[in-house]
Amino acid sequence: MDALNALVAFANFVFIPGLAYGAQLAMGALGVTLIYGILRFSNFAHGDTMAFGTMVTILLTWGLQSLGISFGPLPTALLALPFAIGITGLFLLGTDRVIYKFYRAQKVKPVILVIVAMGVMFVYNGIVRFIIGPDDIGFRDGVSRLISPREFKEWSGLAEGLGLRTTTVITLVTAFIAMALLFWFLNKTRTGKSMRAFSDNEDLALLSGINPERVVMVTWMIVAALATTAGVLYGLDKSFKAFTYFQLLLPIFAAAIVGGLGSPQGAIAGGFVIAFSEVTVTYAWKKVYNYLVPEAWETTSLLQLLSTDYKFAVSFGILIIVLLFKPTGIFKGQSV
Amino acid sequence: MTSSMKNVSLFLGMAVLIAITGHLNSWNYALTIVNFGLISAIMALGVNLQWGFAGLFNIGVMGFVALGGLATVILSMPPTEGAFAAGGLRVFGGLALGAATIIAAIKVRRSMAPGRRRTIILLAVLIGGFFIFRWVFDAGVDAIESINPASTGYLGGINTGGKDRGWMTLLAWPIGGLLAAGAAWVIGKTALGLRSDYLAIATLGISEIIIAVMKNEDWLARGVKNVSGIPRPVAYEVELQQDQDFLQRAGDIGLDPVMASTLYVKLSYSFLFLIVLITLLILAELALKSPWGRMMRAIRDNEDAAEAMGKDVKGRHLQIFILGSAICGIAGAMLTTVEGQLTPTSYQPLRFTFLIWVMVIVGGSGNNFGSILGGMFIMWLWLIAPEAGTWIVQTITSPLAEDHWLRLHLLGSVAHMRLMTMGAIMLLVLRFRPNGLIPER
Numbered sequence: 001m002d003a004l005n006a007l008v009a010f011a012n013f014v015f016i017p018g019l020a021y022g023a024q025l026a027m028g029a030l031g032v033t034l035i036y037g038i039l040r041f042s043n044f045a046h047g048d049t050m051a052f053g054t055m056v057t058i059l060l061t062w063g064l065q066s067l068g069i070s071f072g073p074l075p076t077a078l079l080a081l082p083f084a085i086g087i088t089g090l091f092l093l094g095t096d097r098v099i100y101k102f103y104r105a106q107k108v109k110p111v112i113l114v115i116v117a118m119g120v121m122f123v124y125n126g127i128v129r130f131i132i133g134p135d136d137i138g139f140r141d142g143v144s145r146l147i148s149p150r151e152f153k154e155w156s157g158l159a160e161g162l163g164l165r166t167t168t169v170i171t172l173v174t175a176f177i178a179m180a181l182l183f184w185f186l187n188k189t190r191t192g193k194s195m196r197a198f199s200d201n202e203d204l205a206l207l208s209g210i211n212p213e214r215v216v217m218v219t220w221m222i223v224a225a226l227a228t229t230a231g232v233l234y235g236l237d238k239s240f241k242a243f244t245y246f247q248l249l250l251p252i253f254a255a256a257i258v259g260g261l262g263s264p265q266g267a268i269a270g271g272f273v274i275a276f277s278e279v280t281v282t283y284a285w286k287k288v289y290n291y292l293v294p295e296a297w298e299t300t301s302l303l304q305l306l307s308t309d310y311k312f313a314v315s316f317g318i319l320i321i322v323l324l325f326k327p328t329g330i331f332k333g334q335s336v
Numbered sequence: 337m338t339s340s341m342k343n344v345s346l347f348l349g350m351a352v353l354i355a356i357t358g359h360l361n362s363w364n365y366a367l368t369i370v371n372f373g374l375i376s377a378i379m380a381l382g383v384n385l386q387w388g389f390a391g392l393f394n395i396g397v398m399g400f401v402a403l404g405g406l407a408t409v410i411l412s413m414p415p416t417e418g419a420f421a422a423g424g425l426r427v428f429g430g431l432a433l434g435a436a437t438i439i440a441a442i443k444v445r446r447s448m449a450p451g452r453r454r455t456i457i458l459l460a461v462l463i464g465g466f467f468i469f470r471w472v473f474d475a476g477v478d479a480i481e482s483i484n485p486a487s488t489g490y491l492g493g494i495n496t497g498g499k500d501r502g503w504m505t506l507l508a509w510p511i512g513g514l515l516a517a518g519a520a521w522v523i524g525k526t527a528l529g530l531r532s533d534y535l536a537i538a539t540l541g542i543s544e545i546i547i548a549v550m551k552n553e554d555w556l557a558r559g560v561k562n563v564s565g566i567p568r569p570v571a572y573e574v575e576l577q578q579d580q581d582f583l584q585r586a587g588d589i590g591l592d593p594v595m596a597s598t599l600y601v602k603l604s605y606s607f608l609f610l611i612v613l614i615t616l617l618i619l620a621e622l623a624l625k626s627p628w629g630r631m632m633r634a635i636r637d638n639e640d641a642a643e644a645m646g647k648d649v650k651g652r653h654l655q656i657f658i659l660g661s662a663i664c665g666i667a668g669a670m671l672t673t674v675e676g677q678l679t680p681t682s683y684q685p686l687r688f689t690f691l692i693w694v695m696v697i698v699g700g701s702g703n704n705f706g707s708i709l710g711g712m713f714i715m716w717l718w719l720i721a722p723e724a725g726t727w728i729v730q731t732i733t734s735p736l737a738e739d740h741w742l743r744l745h746l747l748g749s750v751a752h753m754r755l756m757t758m759g760a761i762m763l764l765v766l767r768f769r770p771n772g773l774i775p776e777r
Binding site: 044099115118119121123124127130133250254320 | 391393395466526527530532533534536537538540541542544545548551552685686690693694697748749752753754755756757758759760762763766767
């Protein structure tokens, strides 16, 4: 019985939150890794792209809510999401046309593009804060829990409750659909194949008549979809705040690098590796431990390896270990 | 017009901008801008050393600046009575054990053949070491933090004289540089061999961790409870206002005592900062013109060729990474000195890392004078932006009603417009003048 309680506590506090967070990071990392593979630079504006997409979603959600439209038990934001993806995509394409295209034509070194991305980051950050402000914004509506811990306790008779939030399920389902679509697109469609060819060998791709501008355009659209979805899922799960999204840059890059920059499979694996390590290292294991050991061994200490404030240190630590021992990541990524 | 004439006129233009600000707003405000501008110019010198001379992409400036601030607290605050006796030994013993664990792990990895046995021993050393470290360390931390937590609750500094020995704060500047240099050595040793954008992510991560440590380790510098009232190396306004001699002289120039004393304090800081800036500038210029500087640029422009000529690329990179970071640490210590308090929450990457990058790019990477000009100019713009923005918004929206929602929203968001302005300036310079205001010679 105690082992069951330990299992439920583990699922409730470690496994399910880790899974949801991992899916969000993986979506973010996919965007970073695609830009790296096709456009060949580390996009430091990605956190702010996510913030921009989420901001558009929130504004549209407010608009829908004021019209009295809702999505039943699901958050209204999901209705707004497709339109927000479109707007964000146009915004990214505009950025590319005005800013990145010039440098691409000049074939500058990747590090110059990174500096350009830094400028873009400033502008995006300013735009988001200018329009929606720097504060915390919650935009979740609909049913909040599918299973409440209390109901679970009554049903199972266990001392531990298992809660399942709607946002968790939405995150996992949406992320799964998005990833499945992405891999189908990359592996089965003509455009997707041309993107992979372009990523593998630019010269050869150009030689075989692939239009580079088209590849770049499609990439930005996909990145807009991934970034907006990742941002909205994260915001539904927690809340939206411009600065938090900017800070997500570190775990997202850690995930992309750990998985191997340029490799979509790697980005997904990296996202879950980073998320589970953050959650396991910063979780207080006291409860699970006390259920598992005989009464005499029970402890009053929290059994927390690091305080939650150090979660950045965890993603960073894993990043360094991977960089030192396997610089191309788990799945072999590219190196420019 | 020759290039040196052009550069002189650029600096003159900067002086005019500050003079206009002083005239329109107040001289007190203009001096504040000058002081922060000088500090930023020093930070920009540090980043320029790394990026402009060696092509190293460091976006962890904030961490080194924060370490400088920490040095100021350690050097210039009075020690907390009984804190060291209560838990100092345990804390430092714990830290030493933690370091020993890492060294032991490295030794094990180096001396044993790869295989399952090595992995098991390695894990045992790391996990065992971690628990021993926490066991020794945590008790010490609790003991220190429980000493009068409302006003101290930390180890304090080493300045037993307190306010009477304000000059100890000056010592913190070089020590802040050393602290930053130490951190840079550790980072450089692990991350410099990697590709440029990996180094960027590594430095970004380290700087976030340094800030996290400063926010959460209350025993070190009170965390988010801040350390305030840091002793000054210059006079206090209140004391000046009671000094007959000073009042006499202020009266002679026709200034009221309050104004005169604030200006005097600010000018003293400007003087000190200017000395540091000029010293560092001379050193950086000499370095740039020396064979060492030429070698650095040769490595930057073509690493393979330089390596083929027998240059130790990795060693030189480490050297310049440490030097540049140390300069950022010095500037960080100066910043905490002039603010008189250490507030870990005020360290924001946009302000302390990316803004410095804007300065270097706008000023002209690879040119020390450019960095100084960029530092002064961008800091001026950054500081006047909210006020200027309010004025611009008010002028543009003047046809709208006083309480029109758009007008109110725009006025409320003016503070965020400066981020956009900085980004736009950086993008414009990168596009139309990629070498900056004062290009590399």
